Amino acid sequence: MRDLLLSEAGVLYDALPGPLCITDARGNILFINRAxxxxxNGGKATRPNLAITDLFHPEDQVTWQHHWEQAALSGGFTGRFQVWQAEGxxxxxxxxxxRAAGREGERGSWLVSACDVDEQVRREHDLRREVSELQxxxxxxxxxxxxxxxxxxxxxxxxxxxxVMEVEDFDACRNLLxxxxxxxxxxxxxxxxxxEARAGRTFTFxxxxxxxxxxxxxWEVRVSPIYDQQGRIYRLLAISRDISLRKDAEKTRQESEMRLRSLIEASPISITTTSAGGTVTEANPATLALTGWTPEDLKAERASWHRQTLPEYADLDRSATEQALRAGRSEPYEKEILGAGGVRVPVRVVLARGEASEPQRFIWYIQDLRPQKAAERALSELNTELECRVHQRTAELEERTVALDAFARFTDAVGTETDVLALAxxxxxxxxxxxxxxxGVYYERKGETWQARVWTSDLAEDTRKVITQGIPVDAPVFAEPLRRRSPWFVDHWNARREGIDHTEQYHAAANLPLLLNNEVRGFLAVGLRHTGTWSDTDRxxxxxxxxxLNLALERTEHARQLELQRRELQEQTRELQGANEELEAFAYSVSHDLRAPVRHIAGYTALIHKSLGERLDPKTARYLSVVDQSATRMNTLIDAMLDLARTSRVPLRMESVDLDALVSRVRRELAPDHESRSVQWNVSPLPQVHGDQGTLYQVMVNLISNALKYSRTREVSRIDVWSEEHEHGWAIFVRDNGVGFDPRYGDKLFGVFQRLHRQEEFEGTGVGLANVRRIVHRHGGQVWAxxxxxxxxxIGFTLSRTS
Structure with a gap:
């Protein structure tokens, strides 16, 4: 029955124009039609037991198998597959x-119909490729x-x-306006x-x-409409191109053009552009100032270089024009033009051809040479003046050289001579x-005449007699330079006119005063026999x-004065040494002579105490106590006088002294005297100085013990010791917070036995600071308070640095 049905249907299926086949449930081909x-082309269709999958390209067999298995549930499917044809x-x-029709309960067959879509698929593939390429x-x-x-x-x-829009993820801006x-x-x-785009027009901005x-x-933006297949606008296309670089370039170009325009406007050089006919189309302010043109002249095209050019320079302009057309620009050349007011103006011209698009357009660069010409004339005049000055300066230098040579010769001649006549x-x-x-003659004054003291060997005998006898002080040759206090030169000497006999052989003369302490010490006179005038060099x-000679006389006078001062100083030194020796001897004598009586007073006071014993009434005991204390103080004063005298006599052993170590030693030795007191020490680092260790120790002992003594009334005594560096040495300071003193009497502090406080308040001899001053002075320093x-x-004092 099945075969019959297939046979009957086959006739019908063969008649169909499209390919068709029938398979069983496993996919084996039961029937395949003629198409x-x-x-x-008889290929695989002629093989027995052919499965439908054998008709497909290997790339599609798996896909077919998947759909075939799903068809059992869905009842069918549709798809595109590559099917083998003839020739592979x-x-x-x-x-x-x-599914094909079948009886109920039977496994059905499948009907497979085919439609050739090869050309359509290939067109679609090409389209997708084109779309991909376009994308x-x-x-x-x-x-x-x-x-x-x-x-x-x-x-x-x-x-x-x-x-270009710096979008990392499009979803971040999708659907944004x-x-x-x-x-x-x-x-x-x-x-x-x-x-505009919605209306169907493209718009660019x-x-x-x-x-x-x-x-x-x-951005340069173009917005356009997009049409669908029915010709309706359904989308918009916006294309933006980044033109920032172009805009920057345009801005830079505009700024450059503005700067160039500003430079042209401010340029002192005339810059113009002309048309092919020579009419000026553009001109800067320098051009208007040079020619007298106005902006209205430019607008009315009345300005032309041809009208400003003098006829004799026409050929030059024509040659420059040809050169500019040929080479792009002419060589600089000079000519004259008619300037403002018709004045002839010298100028330098360079002519340049316009751009390739305007070959008949010219640019004229014209420099007004009037300032340059004026500067050249001024420079020429200056050169002439400078040459004159150089000549004058050269002459002055020659004169100075001659003068210096003469001065050097004189210095060599006199050396260190101090005798006045020898110097003359x-x-x-x-x-x-x-x-x-x-x-030459040297004169000195004697009474009311000037007498010759020294002269050169060529002096005539009769002339010598006249000048050695003396010339009156009121003679013009002496009176005039004496009044002026300056040299006096006489050209064309006339003996009768000048009133000096036997000087007719001289034709020129000079008389130069020699001054000491602004007083005329003498005269140096010179007479010339063969020359009637004095040249600048000879003068x-x-x-x-x-x-x-004047300097030598001053040196001689100074040497004389110094010798007198030296002798006076030596005499004073001898007298001072004698006085010091007598003073020291007196101090020793007084000290020793006074010590015995004081010792006797002290001794007899002790004997009185001992002999009277308990019979001594209080009043007498007090009197004896005062005598005993005065004797003790007298001994102290005698010791201080001896120390003061000894300080002046002891030779100084100069060496490097460490003040830090010296102050530390003083503090240690004075410590027992103030153990019960509160003392705050502020001692800064001290330098090495040049001095005598022993006497400087005495200085520091005196200053620090004084500081401790006069600050003992304070709850806390504060002692500061520091130094300051100066140009030539060190300044050392000791400061306390004690009772102080009245600065009006500060100069008495360093005097012998001078005290500013009562003995009952603060003990002392009044010799300590005097001793300090004497020691510091012997070290070449100063001391102050x-x-x-x-x-x-x-208290401060100065010392020199370590040698």
């Missing part, structure tokens, strides 16, 4: 699988390509756009662009917007060596010799 066999070629078919091109584009809905919400963006990226005035432009990361950029002879010898026709030489009542005292 499928024709498509297979595969073709795409749309297969529809459904790749879109993604690779550096422009930001955005798909918007009609409400301007972001639907998609290409990869290149995400990079595109207009929200634009702020400020450009928002109005955005809305207009969207309206430029504006600034920030990226997703906030980077502000310039030295000066005259230099004059005679320099002037072969000169006579300078004579003055230099006179100056040298500062203080105020109730505010303590500071």
């Amino acid at each position: 499928w066999r024709a498509a297979l 070629r595969s073709c795409w078919y749309q297969l529809q699988v459904c 790749g091109m879109v993604d690779a584009s550096a422009e930001c390509i955005k798909l918007l809905d009609l409400d301007a919400r972001l639907l998609s963006m290409n990869q290149g756009g995400m990079q 595109w207009s929200s990226f634009w702020q400020g005035e450009v928002g109005v432009t955005i809305e207009h662009a969207l309206q 430029e504006g600034q917007a920030a990226t997703m990361k906030g980077t502000l950029k310039w 002879r030295g000066a005259l010898s230099v004059i005679q060596a320099r002037f072969v026709d000169a006579t 300078a030489m004579v003055q230099a010799i006179a100056r040298g 500062e203080g105020r009542p109730g505010e303590g005292a500071t």
